[in-house]
Amino acid sequence: MEPLEDRMSEKAAKSDHNASGGAATVTGKLLAIPLHLLPSVNVEEIGPLARSIARRGLLEPIRVLRRGTSFIVVDGLRRVAAYRWLIQTAPTVLHAQRWSSIDGILVEERN
Numbered sequence: 001m002e003p004l005e006d007r008m009s010e011k012a013a014k015s016d017h018n019a020s021g022g023a024a025t026v027t028g029k030l031l032a033i034p035l036h037l038l039p040s041v042n043v044e045e046i047g048p049l050a051r052s053i054a055r056r057g058l059l060e061p062i063r064v065l066r067r068g069t070s071f072i073v074v075d076g077l078r079r080v081a082a083y084r085w086l087i088q089t090a091p092t093v094l095h096a097q098r099w100s101s102i103d104g105i106l107v108e109e110r111n
Helices: 047-056 077-089 093-097
Strands: 013-015 023-034 062-067 072-077 101-109
Touching: 013 047, 023 062, 077 101
Parallel strands: 062 101
Antiparallel strands: 013 023, 023 101, 062 072
């Protein structure tokens, strides 16, 4: 997956709510985020979503807040879990590398 830092989201002006209930503003910066920088989530029944992503690709990037060298997922924890599931079930290391990062839009927390 190629880094997508220079692409702008069509939803750049849209606001969201972060996991803590506060508001967040989309900066419009789209990133290819390595999965090891995102928190792990135990999500059941992720197989159908993962298979859909494998067939059709990621239709909606996740949204994240940057915290130092890692990220907090604002929207898309199930998609992150689906990528991890795809890595674990990949037939080869080469296939697993395809799912090692996920498209994410960087958002900024509003006070």
